[in-house]
Amino acid sequence: MSVMVTVNLPKSNERPKRIEFNIDDSVPTFTGREDFIKDLHEEILNNQKNKPQSARSQAVVISGMAGVGKTQLVRKYIELYKNSYEHVIWINAETYSVAISCFLRIASKISIDLNYDGRRRLDEDILDEIWNFVCQKSTLIVYDNVEIFTAEEGKNGLQQLLPQINSAWKVPAIIVTTRNRNWETFTFRDLRGFDENESWELLSKQDFQDNEDNRYLVKELQNLCEGLPLGVQQAISFIRHKRKICAVTSKGPYTARDFMNEVSVNRRKFLSTEPPEFVSKNLYVLLDMTFKQMETIEHGELALRCLELMAILSPDNIPTVLINEFFKDEGNNLGEALMLLHDRNLITSCNEFYQIHRMIQAISLESSKIDAKKVESLISEVIEFFTKFLEALAINSGQVLEIINNAVIIHQQIAPDTHSEEIGKFQTVLYLKLGQIGCYKIALTICQELLKTNEKLWGEDDDRTINLKEDMCFAFLNAGSYDQSEKLFNEVLQKRNTIFGPQHPTSLNTKQHLAESLDSQGKCEEAHQIYKDILEIRTRILGPEHRDTLDIQSNIAGVLKSKGRYKEAYVMYMDILEIQNKIFGPKNPGTLSTKENLAYVLMLEEKNEEAYLIYTDILEINSAIFGTEHTNTIRAKQKIARVLDNQRKYEEAHVIYNEILEVHKRIYGPEHPKTLSTKHDMAEILKSQEMYDEAIQIYTEIIKTQSKILGPDHPDTLHTRHYMAGAFKYQDKYEEAYQIYKDILEIRNAVLGPEHPSTLHSKHSVADVLESLKRYREAYQIYNEVLKSRNAVLGPEHHYTLSTKSHVADVLVHQEKYEEAFEIYSEILEIQNEIIGPDHPDTLVTNYKVAGVWEILEKYEEAFKIYNESVGRPSEMENNISNSWRSTKNDSTITSNTKNPVQHPKSTISTSTGLIINGIYHGDMEVLVNLNIPNPTQRPKRLEFNIDECVPTFTGRDAFVKQIHEDILNSLKREPPSSCSQVVVLCGMAGVGKSELARKYIELYKKQYDHVLWINAENYSVAMTCLLRIASKISIDFNHDGRRKLDEDILDEIYEFVCQKYTLIVYDNVEFFKEEDGQDGLHLLLPKVKTTRTVPAIIVTTRNPNWGSLTCRDLKGFDINETWELLSKQDFEDNEDNQCLAEGIQNMCNGLPLEVQQAISLFRHKAKINAATSQKPYTAKDFLSDLSLNRKKLLPSTEPADFVSKNLYALVEMTFELIDSVQYGELALQCLSLMVILSPDHIPTCIIDEFFKDEAATLTEALSLLHDCNIVTRSNECYQINRNIQTVLVGSSRFQNYYTHKKEDLMSKVIPFFSGFLDAMAINSVQVHEITNSAVQLHKHISPESVSKDILDFQKILLHKLTEIGKYNDALTICHAALKTSEILMGEEGNVTIDFKESLCEALLNAGKYPESQNLFSEVLHTRIDIFGPEHPATLTTKNNLGEVLHTQGKYEEAYKTFRDVLEIRQTLLGPEHLVTLATKRNLAGVLESLGKFEDAYQIYIAIRDVQVPILKHPDTLTTKSNLAKVLHTQGKYEEAHQIYKDILKCRNAILGPEHPSTLLTRNNIAFVLESQGRFEEAYQIYIDIQEIQISKLGAKHPQTLTTLHNIANVLESQGKFDEAYPIYVDVLESQNKILGPEHPQTLKTKHNMASVLLNQCKFEDAYAIYDNILKIKSKLFGLEHPSTISTKQNLACVLQNQGKYEEAQQINNDVLESQKKILGPVHPNILIIKQNIAFVLELQEKFEEARPIYNDVLQSCGTVLGPETPSMLTTKLIIANAFKRHGKYDEENSNVADLMNNDVLVNRKTEYTPTLTTKFKISEAAECPRRCESPIPIYNQVPPTENEILIPDHPDGIITNHDVAGAPEHQGNYKEQNQNNGDILKCLNPISSPEHPTTSTTEHSTSGALECKKNYGETLQIYDEVLNIENEISGTDQPEKLDFFPKCCYCNII
Secondary structure: OOOOOOOOOOOOOOOOOOEEEOOOOOOOOOOOOHHHHHHHHHHHHHHOOOOOOOHHHHEEEEEOOOOOOHHHHHHHHHHHHHHHOOEEEEEEOOOHHHHHHHHHHHHHHOOOOOEEOOEEOOHHHHHHHHHHHHOOOOEEEEEEEEOOOOOEOOEOOHHHHOOOOOOOOOOOEEEEEEOOOOOOOOEEEEOOOOOHHHHHHHHHOOOOOOOHHHHHHHHHHHHHHOOOHHHHHHHHHHHHHHHHHHHHOOOOOOOHHHHHHHHHHHHHHOOOOOOOOOOOHHHHHHHHHHHHHHHOOOOHHHHHHHHHHHHOOOOOOEEHHHHHHHOHHHOOHHHHHHHHHHHOOOEEEEOOEEEEOHHHHHHHHHHHHOOHHHHHHHHHHHHHHHHHHHHHOOOOOOOHHHHHHHHHHHHHHOOOOOOOHHHHHHHHHHHHHHHHOOOHHHHHHHHHHHHHHHHHHHOOOOHHHHHHHHHHHHHHHHOOOHHHHHHHHHHHHHHHHHHHOOOOHHHHHHHHHHHHHHHHOOOHHHHHHHHHHHHHHHHHHHOOOOHHHHHHHHHHHHHHHHOOOHHHHHHHHHHHHHHHHHHOOOOOHHHHHHHHHHHHHHHHOOOHHHHHHHHHHHHHHHHHHHOOOOHHHHHHHHHHHHHHHHOOOHHHHHHHHHHHHHHHHHHHOOOOHHHHHHHHHHHHHHHHOOOHHHHHHHHHHHHHHHHHHOOOOOHHHHHHHHHHHHHHHHOOOHHHHHHHHHHHHHHHHHHHOOOOHHHHHHHHHHHHHHHHOOOHHHHHHHHHHHHHHHHHHOOOOOHHHHHHHHHHHHHHHHOOOHHHHHHHHHHHHHHHHHHOOOOOHHHHHHHHHHHHHHHHOOOHHHHHHHHHHOOOOHHHHHHHHHHHHOOEOOOOOOOOOOOOOOOOOOOEEEOOOOEEEOOEEEOOOOOOOOOOOOOOOOOOOOEEEOOOOOOOOOOOOHHHHHHHHHHHHHHHOOOOOOOOOOEEEEEEOOOOOHHHHHHHHHHHHHHHOOEEEEEEOOOHHHHHHHHHHHHHHOOOOOEEOOEEOOHHHHHHHHHHHHOOOOEEEEEEEEOOOOOEOOEOOHHHOOOOOOOOOOOOEEEEEEOOOOOOOOEEEEEOOOOHHHHHHHHHOOOOOOOHHHHHHHHHHHHHHOOOHHHHHHHHHHHHHHHHHHHHOOOOOOOHHHHHHHHHHHHHHHOOOOOOOOOOOHHHHHHHHHHHHHHHHOOOHHHHHHHHHHHHHHOOOOEEHHHHHHHOHHHHHHHHHHHHHHHHOOOEEEEOOEEEEOHHHHHHHHHOHHHHHHHHHHHHHHHHHHHHHHHHHHHHOOOOOOOHHHHHHHHHHHHHOOOOOOOOHHHHHHHHHHHHHHHHOOOHHHHHHHHHHHHHHHHHHHOOOOHHHHHHHHHHHHHHHHOOOHHHHHHHHHHHHHHHHHHHOOOOHHHHHHHHHHHHHHHHOOOHHHHHHHHHHHHHHHHHHHOOOOHHHHHHHHHHHHHHHHOOOHHHHHHHHHHHHHHHHHHOOOHHHHHHHHHHHHHHHHOOOHHHHHHHHHHHHHHHHHHHOOOOHHHHHHHHHHHHHHHHOOOHHHHHHHHHHHHHHHHHHHOOOOHHHHHHHHHHHHHHHHOOOHHHHHHHHHHHHHHHHHHOOOOOHHHHHHHHHHHHHHHHOOOHHHHHHHHHHHHHHHHHHHOOOOHHHHHHHHHHHHHHHHOOOHHHHHHHHHHHHHHHHHHHOOOOHHHHHHHHHHHHHHHHOOOHHHHHHHHHHHHHHHHHHOOOOOHHHHHHHHHHHHHHHHOOOHHHHHHHHHHHHOOHHHHHOOOOOHHHHHHHHHHHHHHOOOOOOOOHHHHHHHHHHHHHHHOOOOOHHHHHHHHHHHHHHHHOOOHHHHHHHHHHHHHHHHHHHOOOOHHHHHHHHHHHHHHHHOOOHHHHHHHHHHHHHHHHHHHOOOOOOOOOOOOOOOOOOOO
16 A cells, blocks of 8 residues: 655745746756657647647657656756746656655645645645646646556556646646556657667767777667667666776776677576566666676675665655664765665655666566575565564654555565564554554554464464454454454454353453444444343452453443433443542542543533533543643543533634644644544534534545545445535435435445444434435335334334434324324333433423424314423424424515415414424425436547437338438528528328438438437427437536536537537427427527538428428328338238238328338237137238228217327227237236326336336336337337327227226326325426426316315325426416315315415415405405414414415505504414514514514514524524615615625525525525615626526526526616616516416516616607506506506606606606505605605606705605615705706705715715715716806716726716716816717717617717807707707607706616
8 A cells, every 4th residue: 555645845935936846957968869859849839729628638648668768858858948838847656646745845835735724635626726826827747657547456547637727727738758558549659769879879978989899889789778778878887887997907998899798698697587577688687787796896785785675665755764774884884875876877866765766676676586585584674674663653753654655565575474473573563553544454454464473473372363363353343344353253252261261351351342342333232231241250250349340330331321321321330430439549540431431421411511520620630640632631622622512612612623633633644533533523513503514525525535544435434424414414405415325324234234323323314314305205114114123223212213213203294194193202202201301302302293293183282281381492492393304494584575385285383484384394495407417528529319220111212311311402502501591391290200211311311420419309398308418428517616507508519519510400290490389499499500610401300381481391101012112021921911901001091101000010919819829810801801890980989180090090999909908918008098197298107117016027018018019109218108199099989998997996096106206206306397297187187076085185295396396377276176175075164175275375376366365365364263263373374374465465554454463462372472473573574664664663673683682593583684684775774784684694504505595585685785785796796696506406497597587687777788688688578478477476577677678778669568568467466556556657657757748647646646645654765756756747847846845845754754864865865956956946955965965874985886976976066056167076086987997887877977077177168178078978878878869969969069169060060960860750859858867767676
């Protein structure tokens, strides 16, 4: 095992501008390779032009033999070209760990922190940050000596180290050097050896003269070394040293021939030696000669000894400390010896490590093996050294992992049969060290080897061997191998008993260890019995106070604790502690251990304060005795932190865990299990604080480390994964949690067994998530299995057993089996009262559940009795009950427009923000399915999708196929190309063979296309399923930033890919081109033609002949020749009988291939049956006679559908008769009957499989029979009945007779089946829509007269599921039907019927039918009063709901009175602080808010909040805070509102997760506040983020998603981006019309805002038409006095006044005023706005004196109602000041201006806030009046820059500001400056407003005025004429003069 050390290196203060990392110069003797280097550079440049760019595409791989000089060549390349790069980085990549060490050093150079929050960051995070820095500039990266690309055989590959290319980066150049030649997809360069010239050049550079001897040497070396530079250089080095020695010793010159002779002599010695596979024999000889030469020189012997040691260690990262310590007696000689090795190119050194070339190491090792005794002696010496070195090694040493890694490699060098005492000692030390650093699996391997050593040395029965076996039991335990551990413990125990006897202390100790092992596995009963046996013996032999006796008593107490028998455990621990205090003293470790156990029991009993005191006492003693960093001290600290966690003192606990973590990291290292355990504890603290994302991040880091060190299946790894799944579960991310729990369960089942406590715990968790997903049947089954096992293993009174039992009851409650649930809760309560007492939290929770069931069963007195006894703990109980019953919470603000869409089909009681149904809160979360198909890793070069071969019997049509091809070729020539122009439509009757013909065309011509795609397009959803499968094949991600993409975006990506080449697309079975009858048409699926794309060929098959101008070919039936050909292909011989058959079929079937094939199939089956039953042959005449007879029977009674012939009826009748007569036929017909009930298309296979699961053995045969008879087909996990066949079956007399006879029995089975199936179905299931559609079809087949409990249950569940997925109209239909069923079954006044009526009210509300909903609520209320009385909880709930409907309709006084009545009764019955009472108060405050009584509402919200403060994060508290923020928002206190919303968001993020609907609602409210503050970009971004989440969770067309899209358009409109806003409104409206209907309130709001945009664009006629249409609908739906109707009237008046129709506008304003006064009173804010509008119209009519008192009245009332500092008050003052200015009333204007200038709110506002800017301008305008021309300019000039920053340069408000700025110089006579400013404004206006826009005209008018003042009369007249022509054209010649103030129309923003 290779273990990597991670060291935090010192960081630089600044990041360098240029990095050159690990760059060495090439050797001075580098030779040749010029062309290779040049080509290499060109390859790099070419790669950087590749598209798409990736790290793989940029890499150039240099491959070659070992020693060929790859590394040196790249170093030379860097020398030559490094100036072409800003950064040059060299990574030694021979192993992953070495490479990562390089990267960590780079990280230190660029100041990247390796840790985060005290935790080591993941490698990939550090790498990503490195790439993010270096890839900002041109970079070269070299990966040297790489072995593999992808991970294989446990080795990490290069792939994990490459940068993931980001579009913002500059793509780096990458060079890889490797011996591996398998790099197929990379740019690959193979490096060969030197040629003779290069070898000579190498010699020349080392002073070899050009003479005959050296020339001879070159030729010989070239042959000898095969051109490998390493070999050539080794030879040169040897010759140089040899010549030097000869020169010193005065010997003759050493010639080339001398060298070759010496080589030749040495080669003979190695004739029988086989070197390693990558080393040549000649290099082997050269190195042997070098070794011998070194033996003769000074320090050579020591150098060779160093080399021999390195040869048996790791070739990489040999710590220098090992070599220095091993040879420490050699002193200074060691340095000389190592230098000698370095000079001979035998080793290198880097960063405190030596490295030896693998080739040198292999040869050195092989050479040493020649002398076996020498190797044995060396290993023996090294083992002895390592034993001592490891014993002294601290596990927090810097190089501990590398040292131990080298020790493991040494262990691998030990011969298998070699055993000695020294080896045993070495193995013992190594085994212990591996255990200390947490490498349990390797430790176990070493332990097994050690056991063999001991058995060999001492024998199997020796005490040392047996002790080691016992140690090995614990090694097995640590590695998670429990079975092996238990088996070995029993073996050891048997040995102990045989040798010492069963009562010997040693035997008892082993027996105790066995019991501890059993206890850790959860086998409590077995462990308990063994402990009791040991206790009996020790008490008898040693006495009751002996240390060993007390120890076993402590173990027994531990078992009792594990079994939940806390009181017994507490008593036993107290007895032990009393004896220990007396005998050993209070500071003895044993005494402290017992105190610790005692404190833990107190913790389990929730007695945290007592536990805290004991742990604190233990900590003080341990700190004094052992010090602050001892294990015992640390453990005491951990226990204190856990107590603080239980007490919710999270910050204090977190501080302690941080201290522990730092100690553990320092002592054990960052990856030790103890360090990881502390990190785990910290994650648990974060989870307790509901900071789930942070906790999950820590768990992920822990799991990664544990998987690496312990393995993914180790118990510790699984334990962490389990806790991480819990964090997902608490975030309501149930699918993620479910998958993790399932994986853990599978592993624990396999490793631990099905009865292990951990396995049962995982199984329980799986059931828990299923319960949360509302898959109750599955959850119930698993809980029962767990309960059975826990009863057997733990006993019926264990708290785990009781917990499972409670969950079983919870599921029964969900299933409405209340009596059964009540019995179970009662049994649990009885046990809990006896064991843990009535005041224990668990007992209280069970009590609460019992009360909940009483309440459901309408036994209110019993329920209230329990509730009253529980007073004082409401929050704790509520939290527990919500966790137990797994409610889905959504605490939407009461005052928002969103309503709970439907009640669950159960009885209801009142709750705070919606409905609690049987104790379970039901919100309005709606989820749609998003299917993400796994993506392959590469895009295919050719794509053939969904292509089936045509049937083997395909016949004729040759000319038609050829004609289709010509049509396609002609269509592709059309100009300009478009999606429609390329379409060839293949039209024909049903069954004529259109699809088969298209398949035949593909067979013949597919080679002419690069891609061929077949789309099943019978409807949009099926087509999109096909297209998504295509997307997966070409690696298109369905998500972006974790969110689902829009369909159109995915389609565009698909077509962008396939249309780069020549493509054929077939859309099969299309019904419409455009949308018809509510169905999407083909046009939505066609690719958009772009200049960058190749136009595809398109074939459409359809029955519809109406395709306008498209190329359309009509396909006819077979002629007689084709019919005969079809028979011939199916082995019908050419004889008279078959000829007769062909003619008869042709005549009867009119040549339709479907009917012809049906006839042939039927004939073949009949003939086969006759042959099998030995009857006479079945002839053509017999068949035609039967067919004719069946036709005659049908003639008088059957009228077939338009597209179906009577022949097909007859054929199907006969086929039906045939099926009925054969094996499996009865089951086949049952399947067919069920399919007919469901639908012809998309019947999910899971429904058929599940319904007929008892027939599983024969179901396949039955379905095959239907398939063979051409009745049923299967596609995309759905069954389909051919539409023609479906039509025939419906009209078939025989089938109908069978079906009618079976239907009743079938329906009686299928209805309860569907009830259970739907109930268990998660709403994000893949086929949720198909399943619910099938259920709706089933419901249509229920006879109106049929009523039963099963039908009612089915209707309840179907209603609930339809509402969950947003199908409100279907839900409304089902609800109506369910109500009728209930009235017949239960009576009109039955409780269930009344509940359904109330559900119908909710359904009507969801569908936007408010008046109907109100009427029905009133009816239900009267019924409740008659049955239960006016003060019954159910009556009050209905009355409360009625109040909400009244509030929604704007009937505020009625709503107020209703809520007031409910509040008075609830305060009397439940008290003022009850949750339900507070909810009613909140609703009352909401009405006051709507009435404009903001202060009153505010005070109520404050009062509610004060009551709820103790439950800070409760949903009700958050809802109250949300409403409080809404009031502050309305009052213009934006910062306060914003802060409250942010606090709510933080809580909801932590509790519910960032994607929960309630969290999104809060984010929406924050965006609305930002929008009000003019912070449009921030608001826009939030809306975009919300929309992306909603698309991924709910789908693009869901009502909530559309609402967010509406809000996005609203922001764009506020920014003046009308052209962007309007298309969005149009898209939203189109979807809402289809989904919600044209009269739904949300649809009307969208139309309203569309009109608003048109009004702002001065398109008055269009705006008027829309407002008028809305007004008519609202008047009909809501009445004339509804606030929404009034809002539309006001906007209609605004349009009229802009058109100059003042009288009509004023009439509407006056009508509205009188109407609203009656409802809202005289001083409501809305009344003041209406008055202001009236005054303004009077002003437009030049009736300023009439307008003036109205303005003053509004001003006075605003101050009283809104307060002097609200934005509304300031805006009102501003408008009135402006009015006074326009009419020259400067004194009155200045009074208002002065108020504004002195106003604290204005002064303290951020200057960027848009209304503030407007106010400043109007002040400056006032100052601009006579004699004050100088003063306004400074104010004017302050504002435009700010406006431009926050609005956009072309925003209308900014342009108006610039217009005013331009006007100021005019008063000073600076006309030139004014003219320039006006020109700038016009440049902005023309692109966004058009020349005809009034603002543009006004600016041009101003320009002409400036020119007039400059006496430029010609230009003036020209501009005046242009403006006049435009105004006449738009407004008419009679339009009154417009003022410079156009108020923006009112419209509703949606929250």
